[in-house]
Amino acid sequence: VRKTWAISGVALHLDLDGKPVRARLESVLREAVSSGLLPPGTALPASRPLAEDLGVARNTVAAAYAQLVAEGWLMARQGSGTVVADSVRAVQPAARSAEPARGPRYDLRPGSPDTSAFPRAGWLAAARRALNTAPAEALGDKGDPRGRPELRQALAVLLARTRGVRANPERILICSGFTQGLDLLCRTLRRRGATGLAIEQFGLQDYHRIAEDAGLRTSPLNVDSFGASTRELDNTDAAAVLLTPAHQFPLGAPLAPARRNQAVAWAAQRDAFVIEDDYDGEFRYDRQPVGAMQALAPDHVIYAGTASKSLAPGLRLGWLVLPPALVEDVVATKALADRQTSTFEQLTLAEFIVSGRYDRHVRRARLAYRQRRDQLVATVTRHDPSLRITGIAAGLHAMLELPAGADEDAVVAEAADHDLALLGLRRFSVAPGAHPPALVVGYGTPPEHAYTAAVARLIATLPAV
Ligand SMILES: Cc1ncc(COP(=O)(O)O)c(C=O)c1O
Numbered sequence: 001v002r003k004t005w006a007i008s009g010v011a012l013h014l015d016l017d018g019k020p021v022r023a024r025l026e027s028v029l030r031e032a033v034s035s036g037l038l039p040p041g042t043a044l045p046a047s048r049p050l051a052e053d054l055g056v057a058r059n060t061v062a063a064a065y066a067q068l069v070a071e072g073w074l075m076a077r078q079g080s081g082t083v084v085a086d087s088v089r090a091v092q093p094a095a096r097s098a099e100p101a102r103g104p105r106y107d108l109r110p111g112s113p114d115t116s117a118f119p120r121a122g123w124l125a126a127a128r129r130a131l132n133t134a135p136a137e138a139l140g141d142k143g144d145p146r147g148r149p150e151l152r153q154a155l156a157v158l159l160a161r162t163r164g165v166r167a168n169p170e171r172i173l174i175c176s177g178f179t180q181g182l183d184l185l186c187r188t189l190r191r192r193g194a195t196g197l198a199i200e201q202f203g204l205q206d207y208h209r210i211a212e213d214a215g216l217r218t219s220p221l222n223v224d225s226f227g228a229s230t231r232e233l234d235n236t237d238a239a240a241v242l243l244t245p246a247h248q249f250p251l252g253a254p255l256a257p258a259r260r261n262q263a264v265a266w267a268a269q270r271d272a273f274v275i276e277d278d279y280d281g282e283f284r285y286d287r288q289p290v291g292a293m294q295a296l297a298p299d300h301v302i303y304a305g306t307a308s309k310s311l312a313p314g315l316r317l318g319w320l321v322l323p324p325a326l327v328e329d330v331v332a333t334k335a336l337a338d339r340q341t342s343t344f345e346q347l348t349l350a351e352f353i354v355s356g357r358y359d360r361h362v363r364r365a366r367l368a369y370r371q372r373r374d375q376l377v378a379t380v381t382r383h384d385p386s387l388r389i390t391g392i393a394a395g396l397h398a399m400l401e402l403p404a405g406a407d408e409d410a411v412v413a414e415a416a417d418h419d420l421a422l423l424g425l426r427r428f429s430v431a432p433g434a435h436p437p438a439l440v441v442g443y444g445t446p447p448e449h450a451y452t453a454a455v456a457r458l459i460a461t462l463p464a465v
Contacts, residue, residue: 003054006116006447007044009103010037013120014054021056025064033073033084039102042084044074045449053449105419106454110250110397110442111313117365117448118312122357123348129355130347138343145335147174147319148343151350155319158353159305163281164291166298167321173330174341177318178277178306182207182242184337185275185302185320186214188329194239200228201431202251207242208430220431223248227255230262240273240302241266245293246281250428250440252391252399254290264293267300273323274301280309280395282362285370287393299323307349309396309444310362317341317349369396372443376455383459396444399425402437406463411439420457 001016012028014021032038044050047061054061065082068074075085138148146152152169159165175181186197197211201220211218219236222229227248233241241263245255255263267274276293284290294303303321311317322330334340352358373392380389380400388401402411408424415422425438439458446454 002121004116004118004120005045005050005053005449007032007038008042008105009107009447011116016054016056021054022060022064022067025054025056025061026067029064029068030071030073033068033088038084040084040086040088043080043105044082044084046081049449049452104416104421106450106457107421107445108441108443108454108458109421109423109445110440111445112442113309113312113365113396113444114368114447115312115314117368119357119361122361123311123352126351126355126357127344127348130351131344134344134347138347141339143340143343145331145340146172147341148346148350151346151353152319154350154353155305158358159292159303159321163278163289163303163305164295165303165321166295167303171322171324171327173320173322173327173334174346175318175320175334176316176338176341177308177313178279178304179206179210179318180316180337181304181306181318181320182275182277183210183214184330184333185240186211186216188326188333189239189273190215191333192239192329196236196238198233198236198238198241199430200243200248201433202425202428202435203242203244203249203430204428205430211242218430223251223253225251225253227253227259228263230255230259230266233263233266238272239270240275242275242277243293244277244279246278246284246290247391247394249277249279249395250391250397250399250425252393252395252397254394255293260293260296264297264300268297272300273326276301276303278303278305281305282310283366283369283396284394285366285373285392290394294321299325302326310358310365311349315345315349317345368448369444372451373398375452376441376443379455379459383462387462397440397442400439400441402439403463404436406437408437408439411437411461411463415457415461418457418461420454420461422458422461 003014004011012032014024014028047058051058051061069076072085074082077083151174152172155172156167156169159167196219197216198219198221200223202223208218219238221232228243263274292303294301306318307315377389380387389398391399408426412422412424423440425435425440
């Protein structure tokens with residue numbers, strides 16, 4: 001059994017088979033400290049939560065810490081637990097320039113799932129099997145730009161079952177995350193004569209830039225508690241609209257049924273397209289999943305999914321389910337961009353899905369994130385029942401509205417001073433306009449053992465009402 005946990009964003013692995021756990025824990029920590037992975041001053045998790053995460057006795061962790069304190073690697077600091085000893089500096093190798101700078105100790109920015117909970121053992125087993133059984137042609141240069149048939153087949157079944165997508169493997173294209181998917185779509189639409197893309201007024205600024213870089217002018221749609229204001233589509237010259245129907249990013253509402261119909265009717269009438277960014281569709285907590293909009297009009301809705309929330313953004317795996325009219329052109333754009341996405345990663349994901357590991361992982365992750373969400377809501381409400389926290393029915397982030405008149409940037413800066421990374425709503429506004437001060441809290445990001453402390457820091461930096 002291999003357990004993975006993280007300290008200050010550094011993932012550490014512990015094999016629980018064989019040798020005594022305490023000795024293994026000591027050697028993993030000794031190695032991490034002596035190699036400079038955990039620099040002097042880095043705080044170690046308290047023994048109780050770490051023991052819980054690893055499924056070992058608390059005494060085992062405490063004894064390992066005590067041994068490393070005795071050896072001089074760690075020190076017990078009054079009031080702040082166990083940290084990497086200052087004296088380790090002397091034996092550290094010269095700073096390696098390629099090493100990324102240490103990030104903030106606590107991170108509640110949206111965007112990433114808990115990468116310390118990545119199912120490494122399952123992924124490795126899937127990779128091994130995929131590599132053992134891959135045909136030689138999977139290594140060649142004549143691959144289909146749409147991607148490996150094994151993965152397109154596995155996704156067609158998975159998406160139909162879990163998201164209600166009407167998917168045919170022939171119309172699925174594997175890309176390097178949604179980021180590349182959007183880029184391919186924008187370039188293709190531009191080449192077909194499109195001049196504009198409608199986008200939601202709140203969203204990722206990068207997506208707005210991708211569209212403009214491909215030569216499309218963007219027209220922002222207002223967003224309210226029913227999602228994007230699709231009525232405004234009629235006032236644009238857009239050939240497509242980019243929406244986050246399951247869980248508006250970042251405000252959090254699902255797109256209301258009437259608006260879904262409106263967008264689809266607009267697309268049918270104009271011969272336009274809806275790009276459905278289903279980035280966190282697997283994570284819905286309180287009600288039945290909101291199905292994909294694509295099923296309403298497969299000829300006009302481009303369904304886009306990604307492994308970035310359900311598995312890890314570093315995989316760079318995403319998929320488009322294309323309307324028949326677009327397949328040929330998007331495939332041509334993909335071939336020009338990079339021929340095809342890495343076949344090994346595709347074959348591994350296919351195996352991971354077909355073997356049932358993907359379902360099991362998502363089920364486990366959903367439960368864990370739901371508990372984090374409940375903890376966040378309970379802690380905020382206990383602190384100040386007048387604070388509103390919204391967009392919480394799904395996903396890995398929530399909107400925390402700050403008291404009227406609060407300065408969003410000041411709260412973010414104050415948090416940074418306390419080693420907590422936060423992002424305000426302003427960062428996600430793609431068009432000028434006033435909005436109430438709010439934080440977009442990514443509760444999926446921290447490793448499990450750091451979550452409670454991260455939420456406590458968040459509360460400590462909230463302005464007094
Ligand atoms: C709104 C939204 N869409 C899509 C993605 C996924 O992008 P990618 O698949 O390129 O990692 C994210 C990830 O941060 C996101 O926030």
